[in-house]
Structures are given as C-alpha cells and as structure tokens.
Amino acid sequence: xxxxxxxxxxxxxxxxxxxxxxxxxxxxxxxxxxxxxxxxxxxxxxxxxxxxxxxxxxxxxxxxxxxxxxxxxxxxxxxxxxxxxxxxxxxxxxxxxxxxxxxxxxxxxxxxxxxxxxxxxxxxxxxxxxxxxxx
Amino acid sequence: xxxxxxxxxxxxxxxxxxxxxxxxxxxxxxxxxxxxxxxxxxxxxxxxxxxxxxxxxxxxxxxxxxxxxxxxxxxxxxxxxxxxxxxxxxxxxxxxxxxxxxxxxxxxxxxxxxxxxxxxxxxxxxxxxxxxxxxxxxxxxxxxxxxxxxxxxxxxxxxxxxxxxxxxxxxxxxxxxxxxxxxxxxxxxxxxxxxxxxxxxxxxxxxxxxxxxxxxxxxxxxxxxxxxxxxxxxxxxxxxxxxxxxxxxxxxxxxxxxxxxxxxxxxxxxxxxxxxxxxxxxxxxxxxxxx
Numbered sequence: 092x093x094x095x096x097x098x099x100x101x102x103x104x105x106x107x108x109x110x111x112x113x114x115x116x117x118x119x120x121x122x123x124x125x126x127x128x129x130x131x132x133x134x135x136x137x138x139x140x141x142x143x144x145x146x147x148x149x150x151x152x153x154x155x156x157x158x159x160x161x162x163x164x165x166x167x168x169x170x171x172x173x174x175x176x177x178x179x180x181x182x183x184x185x186x187x188x189x190x191x192x193x194x195x196x197x198x199x200x201x202x203x204x205x206x207x208x209x210x211x212x213x214x215x216x217x218x219x220x221x222x223x224x225x226x
Numbered sequence: 227x228x229x230x231x232x233x234x235x236x237x238x239x240x241x242x243x244x245x246x247x248x249x250x251x252x253x254x255x256x257x258x259x260x261x262x263x264x265x266x267x268x269x270x271x272x273x274x275x276x277x278x279x280x281x282x283x284x285x286x287x288x289x290x291x292x293x294x295x296x297x298x299x300x301x302x303x304x305x306x307x308x309x310x311x312x313x314x315x316x317x318x319x320x321x322x323x324x325x326x327x328x329x330x331x332x333x334x335x336x337x338x339x340x341x342x343x344x345x346x347x348x349x350x351x352x353x354x355x356x357x358x359x360x361x362x363x364x365x366x367x368x369x370x371x372x373x374x375x376x377x378x379x380x381x382x383x384x385x386x387x388x389x390x391x392x393x394x395x396x397x398x399x400x401x402x403x404x405x406x407x408x409x410x411x412x413x414x415x416x417x418x419x420x421x422x423x424x425x426x427x428x429x430x431x432x433x434x435x436x437x438x439x440x441x442x443x444x445x446x447x448x449x450x451x452x453x454x455x456x457x458x459x460x461x462x463x464x465x466x467x468x469x470x471x472x473x474x475x476x477x478x479x480x481x482x483x484x485x486x487x488x489x490x491x492x493x494x495x496x497x498x499x500x501x502x503x504x505x506x507x508x509x510x511x512x513x514x515x516x517x
Binding site: 099101102103104105106119120121131132133134135136160162169171173174 | 264267268270271272274275278282376377380435436437438439440444445448449452455456459
C-alpha cells in the first residue's frame with residue numbers, strides 16, 4: 092500500500108478536487124509524469140491532456156485540463172488549471188469549439204513566438220480530440 | 227391641502243413602489259448568495275497563484291532581464307486605470323464610490339503631469355467618467371449580456387490590457403473595484419496589477435528549492451499574463467458580490483422608507499376623512515336644528 096498525499100485540482104472558477112491520493116499522472120509540458128508521495132519539488136507547466144488521479148481508496152478518476160501549471164511538493168501536489176473538467180463531461184463538440192477558438196487565435200496572432208505556442212496548444216487539443224476522448 | 231382622492235392615489239403609488247423595491251431586494255439577496263459563492267470558489271486559485279508567483283519573483287528580484295510585467299518598464303509616465311463598475315444603478319453608493327476613487331486618482335496623476343488612460347468595465351462607470359474624461363477613455367467593456375460571470379470574461383479584459391502593455395501603451399496599470407467586506411460594507415479599492423506586486427510569503431515557506439520544467443524564466447513568462455487575468459477575475463467577482471450587497475441594502479432602505487411614507491400618508495388620509503365626516507354631521511345637525 093503506497094502512502095497517500097494531498098492532491099488539489101483548482102481552476103479559476105472553483106476547486107474541483109481536494110483529496111488524499113496515492114498516484115497522479117499529469118500531462119507536463121515535457122511529457123507525462125507520474126507523481127507519487129515524496130516527489131522532489133517541481134514546478135511545471137501543463138499541456139492540454141488528461142489527469143489521472145488514483146485515490147487512496149484505489150478508485151481512479153480522470154479529468155481533462157486545458158493548460159495551466161503544477162506545483163509539486165513532497166507531501167502535496169497542486170494543479171492550477173486554466174480550465175478543467177471531469178472526463179465524462181467533455182464531449183467532442185465542446186472540444187471542437189475550443190479547437191476552433193484556438194485556430195481563430197492563430198489567425199490573429201502577431202508574433203511568431205506566440206503563434207508557435209498556440210500551434211503547439213492546438214496540436215495537443217487535436218490529439219485529445221482524435222484519440223483520447225471516446226466518440 | 228391635497229384632496230382625499232389625491233392622497234388615495236399617492237398611497238397606491240407608493241405601495242406599488244414598495245412592492246418593486248421589495249422584489250428587487252429579494253432578487254439581489256438571491257444573486258448575492260450566488261456571487262459570494264463564486265467569489266469564494268475562486269479564492270484558492272488566486273491564493274496559490276499568488277504564493278507561487280511570490281516565490282518565483284523573489285528568486286528573480288535582482289535579475290535585470292526579469293519580465294516587464296514583473297519589473298515594470300522602468301518608467302511611470304503613462305498610467306492605465308481599469309475601472310470596474312456595475313452595469314446597473316439602484317445600488318446605493320456602490321458605483322459612485324468606485325468612480326470617485328478612480329477620478330481622484332486620475333486627477334492626482336494629471337496634476338503630477340502624467341498621462342492617464344482609462345479602460346472602463348461596466349456601463350455605469352463609463353457613462354459617468356465619459357463626462358469628465360472623454361479623451362482619456364481608450365476602451366470600454368460591458369458584460370450586459372453576460373448572465374454568469376466566468377473566467378472567459380476576465381480573460382477578455384486581460385487580453386486587451388496585455389495587448390496594450392506589449393505595445394508600450396502604458397507603464398503602470400491600476401485596477402479599481404469594490405472589495406466585498408460584508409453585505410453592508412463594500413470598500414472601493416485601487417490595486418496595482420502591472421508591474422505585479424505580491425504579498426510577501428513567510429520565509430520558511432519560500433525555502434523550498436524547486437526544479438523547474440521547462441525553465442524558471444519560461445514559467446514566469448507564462449504565469450505573469452495569467453496572473454493579470456486572475457487578478458481581474460477576482461476583482462470582477464468581488465465587484466459583483468459588492469454590487470448585489472449594496473443593492474440589497476439600498477433596496478432594504480427604500481422598502482423601509484416607502485413603509486414610513488405609507489404610514490404618514492394613511493394617517494393624514496384618515497384624519498382628513500374624519501374631518502370631512504365631522505363637517506357633514508355638523509351640517510346635518512345644524513340643518514335639523516334650523517327647522
């Protein structure tokens with residue numbers, strides 16, 4: 092039995108999760124990472140993707156996050172997501188809306204740097220749309 | 227002296243007004259509860275954001291290449307005032323206290339020879355400030371059509387502000403809104419958001435050495451614009467709660483005043499009616515005696 096630690100998932104609008112968990116998989120900017128208890132302190136930005144949370148009871152909950160960052164400490168892990176939803180509330184239509192919005196933003200982007208960032212973001216969204224979310 | 231019929235009409239009209247103010251008070255109370263919940267739900271995010279940024283910015287304090295959102299442009303010549311007010315009136319001193327604070331601030335800056343630009347959020351503030359600062363107002367955002375204030379709206383304002391900042395349109399941005407203290411007390415507040423200021427963290431908390439992924443600078447650069455949006459979002463939510471709080475107490479007062487007025491009018495109505503009856507009786511009696 093792995094040790095549990097505190098996990099919180101917050102979006103600007105509300106606190107989604109605040110639980111004791113044993114394992115969290117987060118979509119970090121440079122690749123997915125699994126956080127267990129006593130993880131070294133890390134701060135990382137997030138890509139759009141799925142956060143998989145294993146509760147102390149063994150139950151696994153999944154959430155979709157759209158960017159944000161994670162603050163990881165040995166005894167806690169906090170995700171500050173720009174926007175987050177339980178996985179079952181995300182549908183292809185809402186995702187498609189976000190993709191369209193991101194596309195429109197690329198059209199209007201001024202600097203190349205900004206554009207590249209947005210394109211990366213869009214890539215992740217499309218990946219989510221194509222593979223991860225069941226139709 | 228108004229006639230009996232006039233009095234009756236006035237009582238009826240005050241009663242109708244009282245019904246309206248009473249209904250508005252109830253509506254405001256219901257909306258206040260929801261606005262308060264929203265403001266509370268947003269708090270953890272803003273707090274964490276503040277904590278993280280405070281430790282990041284402390285680490286970056288001496289850095290000459292620190293992002294401009296944190297360090298400022300090195301000047302304070304052009305000021306941007308973001309004035310957030312309500313969309314509607316009938317909320318006591320809510321709108322006017324924010325506007326007064328913003329106006330005093332603007333006049334002070336102008337007296338110091340600075341350039342002032344104003345971005346108004348909400349219709350009321352725009353209407354009033356337009357009268358005295360017509361050429362200072364550069365943009366105007368309204369959420370009239372918005373039912374539930376979300377992060378999207380705050381982000382919209384933040385994007386405008388950031389675009390202006392990146393274009394070098396201003397050096398310092400200050401946000402004006404009413405901080406919600408309780409239903410009866412809302413305090414108009416000015417908060418500087420660019421360059422960013424953070425509440426200091428306790429030293430023992432700041433001692434953790436993080437690994438950063440990607441680099442520290444990149445994260446900071448990513449977070450600072452977000453922080454602007456978060457601050458604005460928080461201000462808008464506080465403002466919303468304050469608005470309904472102010473409206474509730476204003477409407478409560480109005481209902482009570484209307485009640486007093488009805489009492490007074492009813493009293494003089496009854497007196498007059500009695501006087502008339504007495505007069506008629508005297509006429510009848512003196513007529514009978516004359517026979």
